[in-house]
Amino acid sequence: MIRYPVLDKKTVIGVTAPSSGVGEELRELLELACVRLQKQGYGVECGATAWTQEKAKSAPASVRAAEFNGMMADERIGLVAPPWGGELLIEMLEQVDFGQMKCKWILGYSDISVLLLAVTLRTGIATAHGTNFIDLRGEETDSVTAMWEQVLSTPTGGSVVQHSSEQYQLEWGGGDPSPHVFNLTxxxxxxxxxxxxxxxxxxxxxxxxxxxxxxxxxxxxxxxxxxxxxxxxxxxxxxxxxxxxxxxxxxxxxxxxxxxxxxxxxxxxxxxxxxxxxxxxxxxxxxxxxxxxxxxxxxxxxxxxxxxxxxxxxxxxxxxxxxxxxxxxxxxxxxxxxxxxxxxx
Missing domain, CATH: 3.50.30.60 (LD-carboxypeptidase A C-terminal domain-like)
Structure with missing residues (x-):
């Protein structure tokens, strides 16, 4: 049986980096995303790993796993959203506490999909492959990306429809601060x-x-x-x-x-x-x-x-x-x- 979390508009979003953090040079991107989500009514709590990056990872595997496990156990947090992907998430899997996870959303893609797939396969808890937290920093969000909220708010037994986009971005990149984030051409x-x-x-x-x-x-x-x-x-x-x-x-x-x-x-x-x-x-x-x-x-x-x-x-x-x-x-x-x-x- 699959268990589905339900997103509460008043929940706290936990931002932790099980793969890569943003580092000091990209701090503004994460800060903008935090402000944007807070303006939408969410609480946002960033762990220490979200702000650090060294040797192709945010922190040692044990530190990343401990912070992630803590957020998954925290009753106040309803959504765990890493800032973005990275390279070495797989290092921390053996230290993830799958047995004690509460039923809450994890949202992301790229290297984060290792965690998403492992969680669903091991526990039967549904996980969400979609936008990075960083990519929610824009003043405006395209209609396809914006569906993350509706999808994650769908109750068990419900359904949600999504359609293909009209346009897409030719290249991927972390990007500079901008009102729209994506350049859909x-x-x-x-x-x-x-x-x-x-x-x-x-x-x-x-x-x-x-x-x-x-x-x-x-x-x-x-x-x-x-x-x-x-x-x-x-x-x-x-x-x-x-x-x-x-x-x-x-x-x-x-x-x-x-x-x-x-x-x-x-x-x-x-x-x-x-x-x-x-x-x-x-x-x-x-x-x-x-x-x-x-x-x-x-x-x-x-x-x-x-x-x-x-x-x-x-x-x-x-x-x-x-x-x-x-x-x-x-x-x-x-x-x-x-x-x-x-x-x-």
Whole structure:
């Protein structure tokens, strides 16, 4: 059974850095985000790790884990939101107290998706793959990013609808302080292998493939146990995004996931946009998707609003989702996507 937290507009948001902190040179970005969320009525409490960064991490693994465990146990905190991702979150997993976690939201992406996926697989608590806390610092927020609040406020048994964006940002970057945060200039088009209209249903799981692949074979990546004990063997609908992998490394990682059984009893796969998807000896990411679709016999959607080329929809690990993407035969609706998430146990 999946347990869903519910966001209370008056809750305290705990900001801790289980991966990277902001460091002194980017302190203003975090300060702006804190002020913006406080103006919206939330309490904001930043842990010490949020402000520090040295040797590719905010703090030693034991310090990061202790601060995270403390926020997960704190009754006042209803949402734990790291400032952003990083590189070495996996170091702290063995010190995370999964057994004593209270049912509250964790929101983020990139390296944070290691924690999100591990928490849901180990505990059955739903986690939210979506905007960074830092990216909520703008005076205005685009309609896709802004859905994080509505998604996290959905009660158990309820549902929430999200639509593909109109435009996306061509490159990812921490950015300078700005009213809008994102520079949305490119036309969004969700695509399907075979260019046909696709409808998929299943329990959502996923994250940044660069990092979640390292959970394979560990106690934190037991997909089969999750499927049997938490979702009664319902099919899994995977969403994955590539931050930095070469196309050939992406292919190796997907084959590894397949060999590890992660794609058993799966209803389909979705891939986010990526600036890393450059051809290797004329081997393209479209070739990767085509080969995977044939091998698995499953529908594949790609270039969705997920990952390091914002904006992105908020996808809840453990939720039941219906995904519809209009193929090229749909005329003016081609490239449009819709995700309905049902918060059912």
């Amino acid at each position: 490119e036309t969004t088009s969700w695509k399907t292998v075979g260019h046909q209209t696709i409808t998929m249903q299943g329990r959502l799981l996923g994250g940044c493939i660069d990092v979640i692949r390292h959970l394979i074979g560990t106690p934190y990546g037991d997909v089969r146990h999750f499927q049997q004990h938490y979702i009664q063997n319902e099919p899994i609908l995977w969403y994955l995004e590539n931050c930095e992998l070469a196309v050939t490394d992406l292919r190796r990682s997907l084959v590894q996931m397949k060999l590890a059984g992660w794609f058993e009893h799966c209803s389909g796969l979705m891939f986010g946009r990526s600036a890393a998807n450059r051809p290797v000896e004329n081997y393209t990411v479209e070739d990767v998707y085509q080969e995977l679709a044939i091998e698995l016999g499953l529908p594949i959607v790609y270039d969705i609003d997920c990952g390091h080329l914002p904006p992105q929809v908020t996808l809840v690990n453990g939720a039941f989702a219906e995904v519809e993407v209009a193929g090229s035969e749909s005329g003016d609706q081609s490239g449009r996507g819709r995700v309905i998430q049902y918060f059912r146990n």
